[in-house]
Amino acid sequence: MMMNSQDKITASQAVVVLVNYILATGILTLPRTSVEKVKSPDVWISVFLGGIIAIIAAVIIVKLSQKYPEKTFYQYSQDIVGKWAGWFLSLLIIVYFFTISAFEVRIMAEVTSIFLLEGTPTWAIILPFLWIGLYLISSGINAIARLFEIIFPITFVLFLLIALMSMGIFEIDNLRPVLGLGVMPVLKGVKTATLAFLGPEIMLLLVALMKQSEKTKAVKVVLVGLTIPLIFYVITVVMVIGALSIDGVVTRTWPTLELMRSFEIPGLIFERFESFLLVIWIMQIFATFTITYFAAALGLAQLFKKNIQPFIFGLLPIIYIISMTPKNINDLFKFGDMIGNAALYLFGVFPVILLFISKLKGRKT
Amino acid sequence: MKRNNMKGRFRLGLLLSLLLLLLTGCWSSKEIEDLGLIVGTSLDLETDSSSREALEEQEARNSNKELITITNQFVTSETTGSGAKEGKKEQKAYKNVSETGEAVLPTLRSMIEKNDKRAFAEHSKVIVIGEDFASTFNLTQTMDFFLREIEMRPSGLLLIAKNRASNILESIEPTTIPAFQLVEMMKGHKRTTKILPPMTLAKLQGKLNSRASFLLQSVTSENGEMKFAGAAVIEGKTKKLRGFLTGKELEGITWITGKGKGGLVTSFYEGTDQPIIYEILSMKSKIIPHVDGDNISFNVKIESEGRIAEHWVLSEKTFDNKFLKKAERATEKEVERLVKNVLEKIQKEYQTDVSGFGTRLKIEYPKVWKKLKKDWDQTFSEVPIQCEVKITIKDYGTSGE
Numbered sequence: 001m002m003m004n005s006q007d008k009i010t011a012s013q014a015v016v017v018l019v020n021y022i023l024a025t026g027i028l029t030l031p032r033t034s035v036e037k038v039k040s041p042d043v044w045i046s047v048f049l050g051g052i053i054a055i056i057a058a059v060i061i062v063k064l065s066q067k068y069p070e071k072t073f074y075q076y077s078q079d080i081v082g083k084w085a086g087w088f089l090s091l092l093i094i095v096y097f098f099t100i101s102a103f104e105v106r107i108m109a110e111v112t113s114i115f116l117l118e119g120t121p122t123w124a125i126i127l128p129f130l131w132i133g134l135y136l137i138s139s140g141i142n143a144i145a146r147l148f149e150i151i152f153p154i155t156f157v158l159f160l161l162i163a164l165m166s167m168g169i170f171e172i173d174n175l176r177p178v179l180g181l182g183v184m185p186v187l188k189g190v191k192t193a194t195l196a197f198l199g200p201e202i203m204l205l206l207v208a209l210m211k212q213s214e215k216t217k218a219v220k221v222v223l224v225g226l227t228i229p230l231i232f233y234v235i236t237v238v239m240v241i242g243a244l245s246i247d248g249v250v251t252r253t254w255p256t257l258e259l260m261r262s263f264e265i266p267g268l269i270f271e272r273f274e275s276f277l278l279v280i281w282i283m284q285i286f287a288t289f290t291i292t293y294f295a296a297a298l299g300l301a302q303l304f305k306k307n308i309q310p311f312i313f314g315l316l317p318i319i320y321i322i323s324m325t326p327k328n329i330n331d332l333f334k335f336g337d338m339i340g341n342a343a344l345y346l347f348g349v350f351p352v353i354l355l356f357i358s359k360l361k362g363r364k365t
Numbered sequence: 366m367k368r369n370n371m372k373g374r375f376r377l378g379l380l381l382s383l384l385l386l387l388l389t390g391c392w393s394s395k396e397i398e399d400l401g402l403i404v405g406t407s408l409d410l411e412t413d414s415s416s417r418e419a420l421e422e423q424e425a426r427n428s429n430k431e432l433i434t435i436t437n438q439f440v441t442s443e444t445t446g447s448g449a450k451e452g453k454k455e456q457k458a459y460k461n462v463s464e465t466g467e468a469v470l471p472t473l474r475s476m477i478e479k480n481d482k483r484a485f486a487e488h489s490k491v492i493v494i495g496e497d498f499a500s501t502f503n504l505t506q507t508m509d510f511f512l513r514e515i516e517m518r519p520s521g522l523l524l525i526a527k528n529r530a531s532n533i534l535e536s537i538e539p540t541t542i543p544a545f546q547l548v549e550m551m552k553g554h555k556r557t558t559k560i561l562p563p564m565t566l567a568k569l570q571g572k573l574n575s576r577a578s579f580l581l582q583s584v585t586s587e588n589g590e591m592k593f594a595g596a597a598v599i600e601g602k603t604k605k606l607r608g609f610l611t612g613k614e615l616e617g618i619t620w621i622t623g624k625g626k627g628g629l630v631t632s633f634y635e636g637t638d639q640p641i642i643y644e645i646l647s648m649k650s651k652i653i654p655h656v657d658g659d660n661i662s663f664n665v666k667i668e669s670e671g672r673i674a675e676h677w678v679l680s681e682k683t684f685d686n687k688f689l690k691k692a693e694r695a696t697e698k699e700v701e702r703l704v705k706n707v708l709e710k711i712q713k714e715y716q717t718d719v720s721g722f723g724t725r726l727k728i729e730y731p732k733v734w735k736k737l738k739k740d741w742d743q744t745f746s747e748v749p750i751q752c753e754v755k756i757t758i759k760d761y762g763t764s765g766e
Contacts, residue, residue, distance in 0.1 A: 114515055169567070261567070262566075
């Protein structure tokens with residue numbers, strides 16, 4: 001009991017966890033994936049709309065979780081739809097969580113082996129990453145949240161700094177005309193943009209892990225926790241397209257890194273800034289990896305009503321195997337799209353249905 | 366107690382031996398003494414038949430494919446260190462290695478057979494393309510390697526050389542490195558209207574993917590000294606070199622785009638034909654498209670503020686406002702002439718839009734643009750363009766003479 005009450009987080013820690021979860025692979029590829037769909041410079045509007053949709057979905061998730069403030073989704077889903085259906089749903093979400101953590105690890109390995117550790121085998125990059133993650137999450141949500149509190153300000157400052165530095169090659173004409181071809185192209189990109197905001201689903205368990213007195217602030221948590229990534233994404237998309245133009249973005253594998261490599265500022269201690277972006281980005285990937293890993297392990301522990309430690313160790317090889325499955329980078333991107341589509345149903349549709357059912361049930365009793 | 370101590374020592378020993386592993390140094394590190402830093406690259410079309418025969422013999426096949434010659438400019442530990450050594454013949458600060466082949470990377474790789482240093486392109490600053498090469502090959506194809514390779518930074522510059530590009534990378538001054546010199550000279554675009562803003566590989570990607578024509582800075586070599594000479598016109602459809610613009614014509618382009626940051630305009634005083642030199646302090650231009658049904662026309666409004674930097678007119682004084690007005694008028698006329706001159710060339714002779722008219726149309730009339738963008742260069746060549754210039758002279762320095 002003592003342990004349990006200690007291992008809770010505050011509302012501001014929840015915001016940080018949410019932000020760090022959302023910011024991940026998307027920041028490097030979003031400019032390309034969204035321009036592919038939109039095909040006009042209005043991508044930033046799509047990103048904005050995507051963020052709004054994610055906020056709505058997040059508020060629904062929070063409302064659902066607030067009905068059962070002491071329980072995580074794995075526990076209360078059984079109360080709502082019965083034992084077996086709840087079990088099945090929880091299992092789906094657990095699979096989702098550890099799949100996404102495997103995906104993040106692999107993307108991290110791909111980017112570092114291209115830009116930083118040329119010649120280092122993939123397994124040698126992945127394994128230390130996994131082990132450190134295991135070490136972190138075995139100490140529980142509080143340790144995770146505290147680490148995220150260190151990561152977050154570093155990300156914030158460095159990101160804004162390098163975004164500002166790229167102003168030198170920014171051309172406003174690349175972002176015009178605004179809405180030149182009407183709103184239809186913008187709407188085409190909304191789905192892709194929304195997928196960049198994967199992350200609010202963590203509120204399914206985070207509400208239960210928040211301190212008693214702060215649970216009522218959960219809606220505020222998602223509002224703030226999604227607005228920050230929204231600002232980050234809009235800045236990224238605007239700066240990347242402004243510098244590289246939409247024609248240039250579509251053929252670059254990692255457009256945001258490309259932007260950072262496109263300018264040199266002599267005179268400062270560093271002339272080149274992509275390593276800064278990679279540093280904060282790897283920290284963000286680590287954050288996303290650990291929180292999803294933790295969510296999956298916690299889910300299994302709660303489903304089987306056992307201690308979490310064996311599940312943490314048991315999941316590690318599974319995550320490793322899944323992360324090594326995609327054969328090449330195209331497969332990897334496809335794998336990412338698949339996860340995104342699964343998330344749309346899991347967290348866009350199910351929470352609404354569950355909230356509806358629980359409302360009905362509440363009226364009956 | 367003692368047991369505890371033993372355990373502690375064992376742990377310490379284990380930790381220390383594990384730390385040893387970290388001391389082994391970096392995985393896949395490269396010593397700088399063993400590297401040949403590529404600072405510049407030039408691409409040429411191979412016209413010499415003897416090298417073709419040699420290559421065919423080596424590859425044991427016969428083909429009529431065009432061959433390319435690549436020259437890499439290396440800076441190595443030897444070239445940088447040896448300049449100061451006494452008693453030795455002064456050595457060049459760079460080392461150029463050339464190789465001929467069918468595609469970019471295989472050619473670069475065969476330089477391994479000629480060079481003891483490991484080529485390292487992270488510090489590559491500039492790519493110079495020869496005239497023949499640019500008019501034979503599609504740039505999208507030939508630049509593919511440079512845009513794909515991780516080691517090549519997108520901040521590198523692209524230039525077009527008149528004649529052979531490898532000549533540009535040679536210098537009679539042994540201490541200068543031509544590739545660095547080019548990059549430094551490029552910075553001059555802030556003080557003259559005759560140099561284009563730099564085209565980096567990052568910006569090039571967007572240009573290559575769109576169908577728009579564009580300009581690249583062109584450079585020429587005169588008696589072993591390089592010199593910027595106008596601009597090269599790359600046609601959007603074929604991505605090949607269409608022709609060159611002279612320095613004067615490039616000035617016209619800069620006035621149309623309004624992207625110049627400084628420079629001079631030399632006009633001649635009415636009647637006496639004595640020169641008046643106007644120095645640009647600021648430059649603004651607005652291209653206004655007019656669409657009326659199927660008829661498209663453009664208005665170019667150019668505004669500039671500046672000062673009289675020099676004048677040879679003896680009969681007048683800059684203290685006199687009348688003279689300033691006359692000087693403004695003369696400068697306006699000169700700018701107008703520059704603009705009309707280059708428009709004539711790009712519309713009638715080259716039939717390519719390299720001065721941003723299409724971009725303006727795209728921004729103001731996106732729907733019209735969507736219909737026209739496929740054959741824009743063709744349409745552009747017949748579009749009427751009006752030009753208005755307004756020059757304001759703000760001051761005349763420290764002399765009122």
